[in-house]
Amino acid sequence: MSTRTYKDAIELLNGLQSNAAILEALRASGGRMSEFAIPEMVEYLGRIGYSPEDLNKMNVIHVTGTKGKGSTCAFTSSILRSAMPHWNVGLYTSPHIVAVRERVRVNGAPLSEEDFAKYFFEVWDRLDQNDVRQHPSTSAKPMYFRYVTLVAYHAFLSLKLDAVILEVGVGGRYDSTNIVPKPVVAGVTALGLDHTNVLGKTIAEIAWQKGGIYKEGVPALTVNQPQEGMDVLRREAANLKASEFVVTSLIPGLSDVKLGLSGEHQVQNATLAVYLARTFLEARSVPVKSDLPKAFVEGLEKARWPGRCQTVADPRHTATTWYLDGAHTVESLDCCVQWFVNPGVGLPADPSSKPTTRVLIFNCTHGRSGPAFLGGILAKIAAQLKLHGREDEKVETFFDTVIFCANVTYADGGFKSDLTAIAIPDGDLAQLKTQTELASAWRSLVPSFPTPNIHVLPSIEHAVKVVRQLESNAQDLPVAALVTGSLHLVGGVIEVAGLSDVAL
Template identity: 40%
Template sequence: MEDAVETLLSLTSNASAIDMAKKAKLATAERAIPKMKKYLLRTGITQEDLNRLSVIHVSGTKGKGSTCAFSERILSCHGYTTGLFTSPHLLEVRERIRINGRPISKELFSEHFWDLYTKLKETEIPSRAGEGYDMPFFFNFLTVMSVHVFLKEEVDVAIMEVGIGGQYDSTNLFERPVVCGVTALGLDHTNILGSSIEEIAWNKAGIFKVGQSLGKRDRPAIVVPQDPKAMQVILDRAREIQSPLFVSENLSMRELNRLNIRLGIDCDQQAQNACLAVQLTDFWMEFRKTGLSTCVWHGRTQTIKRERTTYYVDGAHTKESLEACTKWFKQKADEEKRSHGGSVVRILIFNTTGDRDVELFLSLLKPCNFDVALFCTNQLSTVESLTKSGTLRNRLSKEVDQYHNLSTWKKMMDKAMTNKRLWDQVSLASTSPSCSSTSSVDPITNTTITDPELGRDLPGGVISESSADGPATITDPKLGQYISGEVISKSVSDSTTSAITNPKLCPANSVEVSPGESSHPDTVTDTSIRASGAEHIPSSLAFPCILHALAWATQGRDPKIRVKDHRGVGLPEAPARLREAGHVQILITGSLHLVGGALEALTPDMNQ
């Protein structure tokens, strides 16, 4: 399994493929599906073989993974052998290909991988790459592999989630899907799919297929209610393709509760996804509600309860999904808070990837009234960046490969720092005009924060001058890499401050660099602000990895969270309010990669 994953990672990554798609002309995009079919032919799969698969194909901006998971559970609970292909994965790449709801085994993954890789490598002709004689990209390879697995396992139904878009997505190679579904649409991947909702709707509806008998329910498309502009485009595309089109009838969570239907994925938005799944699977069988309550889709509106700590985990990464996540979290967290007699502290752990509107996302999360906001990289541990050149594909555990060389650690830390500064800006916008942006007081620790002079030496590293568009950086002379950081100072009196120059004297809220150790800052923090008469503004801290953020947030409450790679540089001391809290609520959101790393620590046996 490990060798297979390592070789898979050597293929052109998702990030590189996305960059190519941004630059590709239409003619290049239009070759995507013919190339996919050529890959299949080179591995022994013909169009006739493809037509043997009975496919449910689902596109959309948000909720398509959940809709596929609901569909899988409904059909599985009625005795059908199901195949499910989704993306991305959370812990292990084999999660993307499931039989009867469970990831395929490591042995089966390795068997199919090497069989396909060998056939494709033997038939590779670099000079004819444009015709499909090259090695497929990472996602394309896995799509081909899913088809092979589902055919060999003789599944009754193959439920396929679109990767990006629809029209030119690698999953759009089925000529005869039984039914297609489109979940809620929104603005995402705009640099690939288009900047308007109409362009995105055109792309998503590209999975529609012509019906055998017009006017009947042959190979129909079912869509959830959409923005009027998007719906008009969908209607036009259905007429163009000659696909029967139906609009899903929605039921609210309240109506589902009245019918005594409980959803295994908890959120009001999931009611829409569940209703679409019901109507998709209705083309397979007489509808029953059995499968809905048993559906588990990790990392989506998932609640994990531990002693004195509750984790709320949701991989929301679009405006609409963040809105749904916020509504879900506030409702569930507020209900839980009312049930606890003691004090409750609320913490956000956030990161996001790509070119998403982070400031908008954080503004949406602001009403959740977090006591502390933590920002980190998508990396589980700091060990990888210190021992393996800082690239994400070199994982502490080779099984955990979800990052697939998306970025260097430095870029991710820069991203975390940017997210942190944006949160501070969003928080400052809520304070009174008299509140200073360069000096603030933590309402819990009474520590004053200021911007010190830059350019002074620190043991083990040098702080360089900051520029207008970025923070100061710490140069690590041993590792030869730049690590984003900020230095703050501790109050000496009510009116004066002094810059930190000796790491031995660093207060809890600072960058710490230990002499004799690699100068890898474990934490960059910025304490919270409260102006006179203003509302409470949450603290913000930045960590180099997920484990450090979780360890600080849980304060030893959760035995599963241990910072094993600690090098003698202590995490910031938590305020008494957190240490003594009766219960801690932690929302982890913004990125499925972040959620996957967190779940590796919280539920390491998830795929067993």
């Protein structure tokens, strides 16, 4: 490959994706797949020229949890950059919204296409040049997530950063990020039953997975948890010989801060981020003189995290506002609706103002419980309308139009290269099975909903076209489009609707 561009890198990376069957097996295992998950990742690391001990040089803050781990990482990164403006701070998260390089950030900005390609191909070449394998099960190249994790490690070590925040991909104990021998601090966000819980694990079993990121001699932090989860985390911190086990408590003044990320649930994530940043700075001999220093407040206010309770005014279609949230569990969808069905967001601040055309664009991964998701959305809408005294609104007519579309980017069946997904079963995609089931569930839940206003569509581009037509028909009345159920869906809407410049 002579050019070795970003596009070339993404094409090779897409070839490392797992198909639907492998991905479901990975989720069922909590990220483990086999007893060799961690040894294999260490082997790949060695093949590109690093030892696990080298990763300690990144000065890692390690974060896992079921809900809010990405937001917590974003808050933590922003706090450190505000408190230590002369530092260079790395952030590794997943998944991306529009471009893979979003996963690897330095000082808040994704790696450039040129830098991502550079580090990508340096890893690629080292794996080709060092193909001696210790474990028979180890493939020549790692799967997609592991490979991007290697690229992140290589980039961060090459750049000699002052701090790196690592978000766990799946689970914790067997995750590709869990080969750092001694992070500076490790934290666990809220525990719950997430979409990877296909085997019906208990909170205690999930806590055991998450608590696996605690390390000997390293402070182990967590937010308040269900008692069974808290007991397991406390035990794991002791078993793994953490230096201390800290349960975050309310920080005076934090609830008054206008957080950069919307939603009441973000207060807990921001609290953990403050604890993580404070613990990290103190470990680096940087004194923190109050519970909530001014620089921390500024970091919390400036934090940005695309696709999570995000309001985006359409830059070219001024009557349309997009409300983007990649919520994909029952609990996160509850938070999403709590945010959206609020005066000044999905509800007009003034009940007497002109009506809004509301649209729901929704999708969820094959095999997840669509009816439960949709039922939860409707129940939360009803609760929010009652809370805000909007007796003039009815849950059955809250949305004027609902759209269930596949996560395929374009109408011709193509994907934006960064959003290509082979994890969608071919039969499901061809027949729009999941989307048809969602539409059927909606009809059952809301029998009075007009059938012509329920759309089952094969691509995100089709969905955006429906919104554009609704705006045209509304004759300058506002259109509010809530996009949720999938971060891939949110990313596709940002791409197709031309929102990248204002949303990312």
